[in-house]
Amino acid sequence: KHILIVPGDGIGAExxxxxxxxxxxxxxxxxxxxxxxxxxxxxxxxxxxxxxxPDETLTKMRAADAVLFGAVGHPKYDNDPSAKVRPExxxxxxxxxxxxxxxxxxxxxxxxxxxxxxxxPEILRGxxxxxxxxxxxxxxxxxxxxxxxxxxxxxxxxxQRYEIERIAVKAYEAARTRRSKVCSVDxxxxxxxxxxxxxxxxxxxKRYPDVETEHQFVDSAxxxxxxxxxxxxxxxxxxxxxxxxxxxxSQIAGSMGxxxxxxxxxxxxxxEPIHGSAHxxxxxxxxxxxxSVLSAALLLDISFGLKAESEAVIAAVDAVLKAxxxxxxxxxxxxxxxxLLNTAAMGAQV
Amino acid sequence: KHILIVPGDGIGAExxxxxxxxxxxxxxxxxxxxxxxxxxxxxxxxxxxxxxxPDETLTKMRAADAVLFGAVGHPKYDNDPSAKVRPExxxxxxxxxxxxxxxxxxxxxxxxxxxxxxxxPEILRGxxxxxxxxxxxxxxxxxxxxxxxxxxxxxxxxxQRYEIERIAVKAYEAARTRRSKVCSVDxxxxxxxxxxxxxxxxxxxKRYPDVETEHQFVDSAxxxxxxxxxxxxxxxxxxxxxxxxxxxxSQIAGSMGxxxxxxxxxxxxxxEPIHGSAHxxxxxxxxxxxxSVLSAALLLDISFGLKAESEAVIAAVDAVLKAxxxxxxxxxxxxxxxxLLNTAAMGAQV
Ligand SMILES: CC(C)[C@H](C(=O)O)[C@@H](O)C(=O)O
Ligand SMILES: CC(C)[C@H](C(=O)O)[C@@H](O)C(=O)O
Numbered sequence: 001k002h003i004l005i006v007p008g009d010g011i012g013a014e015x016x017x018x019x020x021x022x023x024x025x026x027x028x029x030x031x032x033x034x035x036x037x038x039x040x041x042x043x044x045x046x047x048x049x050x051x052x053x054p055d056e057t058l059t060k061m062r063a064a065d066a067v068l069f070g071a072v073g074h075p076k077y078d079n080d081p082s083a084k085v086r087p088e089x090x091x092x093x094x095x096x097x098x099x100x101x102x103x104x105x106x107x108x109x110x111x112x113x114x115x116x117x118x119x120x121p122e123i124l125r126g127x128x129x130x131x132x133x134x135x136x137x138x139x140x141x142x143x144x145x146x147x148x149x150x151x152x153x154x155x156x157x158x159x160q161r162y163e164i165e166r167i168a169v170k171a172y173e174a175a176r177t178r179r180s181k182v183c184s185v186d187x188x189x190x191x192x193x194x195x196x197x198x199x200x201x202x203x204x205x206k207r208y209p210d211v212e213t214e215h216q217f218v219d220s221a222x223x224x225x226x227x228x229x230x231x232x233x234x235x236x237x238x239x240x241x242x243x244x245x246x247x248x249x250s251q252i253a254g255s256m257g258x259x260x261x262x263x264x265x266x267x268x269x270x271x272e273p274i275h276g277s278a279h280x281x282x283x284x285x286x287x288x289x290x291x292s293v294l295s296a297a298l299l300l301d302i303s304f305g306l307k308a309e310s311e312a313v314i315a316a317v318d319a320v321l322k323a324x325x326x327x328x329x330x331x332x333x334x335x336x337x338x339x340l341l342n343t344a345a346m347g348a349q350v
Numbered sequence: 351k352h353i354l355i356v357p358g359d360g361i362g363a364e365x366x367x368x369x370x371x372x373x374x375x376x377x378x379x380x381x382x383x384x385x386x387x388x389x390x391x392x393x394x395x396x397x398x399x400x401x402x403x404p405d406e407t408l409t410k411m412r413a414a415d416a417v418l419f420g421a422v423g424h425p426k427y428d429n430d431p432s433a434k435v436r437p438e439x440x441x442x443x444x445x446x447x448x449x450x451x452x453x454x455x456x457x458x459x460x461x462x463x464x465x466x467x468x469x470x471p472e473i474l475r476g477x478x479x480x481x482x483x484x485x486x487x488x489x490x491x492x493x494x495x496x497x498x499x500x501x502x503x504x505x506x507x508x509x510q511r512y513e514i515e516r517i518a519v520k521a522y523e524a525a526r527t528r529r530s531k532v533c534s535v536d537x538x539x540x541x542x543x544x545x546x547x548x549x550x551x552x553x554x555x556k557r558y559p560d561v562e563t564e565h566q567f568v569d570s571a572x573x574x575x576x577x578x579x580x581x582x583x584x585x586x587x588x589x590x591x592x593x594x595x596x597x598x599x600s601q602i603a604g605s606m607g608x609x610x611x612x613x614x615x616x617x618x619x620x621x622e623p624i625h626g627s628a629h630x631x632x633x634x635x636x637x638x639x640x641x642s643v644l645s646a647a648l649l650l651d652i653s654f655g656l657k658a659e660s661e662a663v664i665a666a667v668d669a670v671l672k673a674x675x676x677x678x679x680x681x682x683x684x685x686x687x688x689x690l691l692n693t694a695a696m697g698a699q700v
Contacts, residue, residue: 073539079552079565081538081545088539118473118577139489139507144542151511153546157489158504187590188431189423189438192494195431196503202429215429219597220626226576226601227468240537244594247569251576276570 001304002035004064006057009042009087010277011287012070018289018347019068019296022316026300026309037064041094042072042087042277052090058097061268066303068296069272075279087277095135099266101163102170104298105131105246105259105274107229112321113254116330119226127229127252130178132171133242135263137163138193140239159193159238164200171236172208181233183214185221185241197238218245225249246274257288257329260295262302269303271295285342288327290317293350313350320349351654352385354414356407356620359392359437360627361637362420368639368697369418369646372666376650376659387414391444392422392437392627402440408447411618416653418646419622425629437627445485449616451513452520454648455481455596455609455624457579462671463604466680469576477579477602480528482521483592485613487513488543490589509543509588514550521586522558531583533564535571535591547588568595575599596624607638607679610645612652619653621645635692638677640667643700663700670699 005020007013020036027034039057046052052072061067072087094100107129114121142156168184175182184201186194198215205213216224218241224231225245229252237245250256256275263270273291281287293313301310324339326332327346331339341349355370357363370386377384389407396402402422411417422437444450457479464471492506518534525532534551536544548565555563566574568591574581575595579602587595600606606625613620623641631637643663651660674689676682677696691699 078539079548081549081552086539092540118469120468120470123468140540142504146542146546150546152508153542154492154506154508155541155543156504157507158502161501187593189428189436190442190490191505192496192503193505196496196500198429199431202431219593222572222594222598223600223606226598241594243537243569244572244591248572248576248598250573256573 001032001065002037002063003299004060004067005036005038006041006061006067007038007070008072008277009044009074010071010279010282012072012277014285014287014343015273015289015292016068016070018343018350019292021347022293022296022313022350023068026313029312030306030309041090043074045090046085046087050085052085052087053093058094061094061098064268066299067268067270068292068299069270070292071273071275071277073277092140094270095263096141098268098270099136100263100270101134101136101265102167102263103133103135103242104262104264105133107131107246107249107252107259109253110258110318110321113258113330115332116254117251119251124229124252129229129232129249129252130174130234131242131246131249132167132174132234132236133246134163134167134238136265138239157191157193157240159196161196161200164197165204168201168204168236171234172204172211175211175234176208179233180210181212181214183216183221183232183235185216185218185235185237185245187218188215189217201236221245222248225252250274255288255329256291257327258290258294260291260298262295262298264302269299271299285344286328287343288329289343289347290327290350293317293347316350320346323349325349351382351415352387352413353649354410354417355386355388356391356411356417357388357420358422358627359394359424360421360629360632362422362627364635364637364693365623365639365642366418366420368693368700369642371697372643372646372663372700373418376663379662380656380659391440393424393427395440396435396437400435402435402437403443408444411444411448414618416649417618417620418642418649419620420642421623421625421627423627442490444620445613446491448618448620449486450613450620451484451486451615452517452613453483453485453592454612454614455483457481457596457599457602457609459603460608460668460671463608463680465682466604467601469601474579474602479579479582479599479602480524480584481592481596481599482517482524482584482586483596484513484517484587484589486589486615488589507541507543507590509546511546511550514547515554518551518554518586521584522554522561525561525584526558529583530560531562531564533566533571533582533585535566535568535585535587535595537568538565539567551586571595572598575602600624605638605679606641607677608640608644610641610648612645612648614652619649621649635694636678637693638679639693639697640677640700643667643697666700670696673699675699
């Protein structure tokens with residue numbers, strides 16, 4: 001199996017280094033032969049080649065059996081609304097080119113981190129949500145326009161039936177292996193694209209009579225996620241609402257630094273933390289590598305079908321947390337100094 | 351002063367009844383002469399007239415000095431993506447027709463309710479956020495399309511410079527009377543409309559050098575709101591992001607049942623709870639009327655400039671909570687049975 005490592009920007013390099021070490025450890029322990037290559041994306045790719053997603057990177061991605069991804073983004077573009085080339089374009093282009101239409105974001109709290117969240121433990125205990133975020137449609141990819149006088153700007157929020165159907169099917173299939181509940185999130189009381197979304201999900205739901213379906217408006221879902229996260233099993237939603245709700249839901253898992261995601265679709269799967277490039281802590285060696293480690297676990301499971309290997313990674317993370325080890329973002333006042341680890345030391349423990 | 355009561359659907363009637371009683375009590379106590387009228391909107395208006403916003407209602411709104419609003423919505427339309435007339439259209443048309451471009455949503459926790467939230471008290475204590483949600487633009491009002499084969503649906507997310515500028519100015523003006531911090535929320539790393547948003551807010555920010563400005567992406571803001579609500583003072587954002595973030599932020603105030611909003615702009619101001627029509631509890635008499643009461647307080651302050659009267663209402667709510675009275679949504683295991691009130695009894699206490 002050939003794995004492409006794409007660190008990207010900011011802390012991407014620090015965390016994927018650890019993710020790769022874990023893959024190497026698994027290969028050694030279980031007798032697999034993984035080969036690796038590396039490629040550029042985002043700001044570092046723009047600096048080196050002028051493009052956020054160089055052709056060479058795309059070719060390597062297509063040739064790989066799976067991609068372990070870091071993060072993209074750089075503050076220099078964020079407050080320059082007129083920048084022509086942006087790191088994020090590389091990420092979006094990759095999703096589109098590889099047909100990565102389904103972004104799976106499992107939100108589950110490790111028991112040891114109950115206290116790391118801003119939400120009360122009794123609200124969190126037992127919460128276990130699997131998000132299916134649609135990843136290649138919506139306002140992300142609809143036509144963008146700026147009027148000639150620069151005073152009007154627009155983005156087209158658009159969905160097609162087949163795009164909604166295929167992600168809904170993935171969500172319902174997954175629900176069958178879990179608690180058989182799907183919550184579809186939209187804004188059908190206002191948006192036409194959401195009305196199509198709801199129509200198609202209702203149709204797909206009929207094919208899964210054994211799965212319970214609920215429709216929620218995005219505003220209400222944003223509230224319920226915090227009020228009562230346990231009521232959710234599988235959540236399926238569009239690209240924009242999924243972006244917002246999964247970041248919000250990171251608080252259910254104690255820290256963004258713990259959350260992995262899998263982007264799958266027509267070809268090579270891409271595995272990445274849901275956190276961003278975090279330039280404020282880049283180079284300090286304090287980033288939490290566990291989201292990248294858990295991304296590696298998803299990679300082993302979903303792209304390679306290596307269930308036992310994937311579970312071994314998750315068990316290792318669990319053991320490390322049980323032993324009291326913490327990175328800064330998941331530490332609290334009770335964490336003793338010798339258990340507070342930097343990125344590399346946390347990687348070594350896992 | 352002439353006040354139009356527009357109860358709308360679901361619990362709207364139950365809660366505005368209490369809101370009106372509080373206005374009457376204030377008028378009696380402070381020697382004002384308020385007159386009242388009533389009008390239909392939403393599902394009840396569709397049933398009576400075929401229109402979600404009857405002309406008569408709009409005329410009455412224009413003639414009033416302020417509007418006390420309930421809620422709109424009905425489950426019958428929610429799962430029927432093909433419905434032609436919808437209660438929500440009445441609400442959106444009202445906002446557009448009255449030029450209510452600024453929706454103010456103050457999020458502040460009454461100390462007594464520290465335990466009613468799903469968020470930890472130490473995270474919440476001291477949180478005090480004032481949202482400015484843009485209310486007459488964005489994907490709410492952009493062109494909606496459905497292809498002839500019904501397989502493609504779209505909504506145009508669109509902003510114009512002047513729309514962003516006027517709401518930003520309101521936000522900065524308000525920040526000056528508070529802790530002098532503005533956080534503008536957008537998705538400028540992906541959306542052209544957000545890039546215009548950021549550009550304009552940056553320009554307005556220059557006119558307020560005494561106010562600290564921060565720009566956040568909406569996904570990150572959705573996370574930070576729960577992780578560290580105290581870092582926010584004034585938040586300004588678009589219609590869609592504002593809808594999602596303020597519902598989410600209701601958890602900071604313990605319950606959606608506590609949150610009031612003011613919609614202001616070119617003419618008559620409209621004051622309403624941020625909660626919806628809540629058909630699941632309609633007619634049971636258990637709805638929390640305090641959001642409508644606090645909406646009346648905002649009305650007195652913003653539309654009538656009656657500061658002392660407004661503060662008297664807020665003090666009354668505070669006193670009632672201090673005395674231990676609770677409606678169901680803000681009660682907890684320690685609330686004694688004789689302090690658990692229904693809608694009318696809570697109104698009487700206030
Ligand atoms: C970096 C950004 C374009 C991206 C997105 O919005 O999809 C990120 O927030 C994510 O969730 O992967
Ligand atoms: C009912 C609905 C159309 C409305 C909105 O989305 O604006 C509501 O959620 C609100 O926040 O006032």
